[in-house]
Amino acid sequence: MADRQRITPRSEDFSAWYNDVIMRAELADYSPVRGCMVIRPRGYGIWELMQQALDGMFKETGHENAYFPLFIPQSFLAKEAEHVQGFAPQTAVVTHGGGKELEEPLVVRPTSETIIYAMLSKWIQSYRDLPVLLNQWANIVRWEMRTRLFLRTTEFLWQEGHTAHATAAEAEEETRLILGLYRRFMEEWMAMPVITGVKTESEKFAGAVRTFACEGLMQDNKALQAGTSHFLGQNFARAFGTQFQTASGELDYVWSSSWGVSTRLVGGLIMTHSDDVGLVCPPRLAPTQVVIVPIFRSDDERIRVLEVGGQVMDALRAGGIRVLLDQREGMKPGAKYYEWESRGVPVRLEVGPRDVDKGQAMLARRTGGKAPVPLDGLEISVRTALDEIQAALLAAARDRREANTFRGVEKDRLIEIMDGSGGFAFGGYCGSDACELAIQERTKATIRVLPDEEFRSDPAPATCAWCGKKAVVEAVWARAY
RNA sequence: CGGGGCGUGGCGCAGCCCGGUAGCGCGCCUGCUUUGGGAGCAGGAAGUCGCCGGUUCAAAUCCGGCCGCCCCGACCA
CATH class of the missing domain: 3.40.50.800 (Anticodon-binding domain)
Known part of the structure; x- marks a missing residue:
């Protein structure tokens, strides 16, 4: 009798459990289109509450919503070298419309930097036009090899913030502001504690100068990148000629940021709190x-x-x-x-x-x-x-994360942790690509972030967890979604 | 794209090896009795057995091809 509605226990098969929870709670379903999901009312209700909370936070900090087109001229994507390299392989491209072949193919947006900078170039003339603080709620498409409900789908819903500033400092401050805002949302609303920090060169957003992220630890001890905030420098401004005249009369390119969270958050919420009976939803986000x-x-x-x-x-x-x-x-x-x-x-x-x-x-x-x-x-x-309940869920999630966080790890321990039950492993890092790659190859763990100060170990690790040479920074390793 | 698994009423599965008129549980509909932790009985509706082709008197079952989905890996929010 009980078997007919059985949810696979977490201990037996975490992936099967995750899918079972979603199906039983009627959050989402597979669609006739490969890699695309249908978000059902109970799942969409959670997303709507997330949207409301975040949207309020964005507006309190001076951001305005706008909407840009779903289609982007293919040539736009190519204007920023790193960006095209990062995204071109995973775009869906429209070649025909109204029964005719298009003169220029249209890319279904994988993210909107390019079309937004093309527009900002028209709108920004003077430092008096800055900052521009935009956000849009939209769907985007990334042709992923392998998809999982909420965590990685071909089409997904998100918000993307895009801001332009007169100075680098202001844009960096914005990047940081949003990272903090995301963290607050994840902790206070989702009851999901996260570590914040900066991504390494190999993990950063294609086209960014620096990428900051919030990383949560799921119940299977794998990390989930739950939100990212990018300092874009002048990269997109240069690519799209987004210039302004400064107070002293010179021309300069705007400094910018972009940042986003997606329906992946619903997956994070599920994997943070739910149990073998089914979904556990934090009260503030419970429809x-x-x-x-x-x-x-x-x-x-x-x-x-x-x-x-x-x-x-x-x-x-x-x-x-x-x-x-x-x-x-x-x-x-x-x-x-x-x-x-x-x-x-x-x-x-x-x-x-x-x-x-x-x-x-x-x-x-x-x-x-x-x-x-x-x-x-x-x-x-x-x-x-x-x-x-809200407070207890956060506390429990925090305890679980702490119980699965290991500090001062060195090579053997790092391997042992990643081959074993997993978790967050803090250790010294020499900064070399070679060590980053070697660790990934041996353990399948990646550097989730170089943690922000409040998450760092005291004392700071002196040597690289892999090569043993002098550490230049502390890193957090984990296997990730 | 590599590896593994699976396609049979809405869902979960059996049947396939050994070809012979499609079955079980749940769900659904109707009625009666029930209701403090997954109700019972009776009646009923619902399936081109993923698709295409082949073998055969006969194919869910054997053979070939294709498609789709899930899981694991490489890529990613």
């Missing part, structure tokens, strides 16, 4: 935060219980809590419990005749624990439970 399950035998009981259930729903809804009353008949309460648990609803309120008599409801948490709460002041109890 349904509370489900009310009425319990009754007779018609008389049904009427009484549903009346109270309805009142509870109205009260919570009025308080801004996303709540649902599960009135389906012919389904036993236990069946409903299992269903809503697999869908990740953080709080369940059970209202039966005995509860109605006592003026209470049973409050069960997705993360465990069930206790009666008085109907009087229920909103406060529910709110408290949601807040506590």
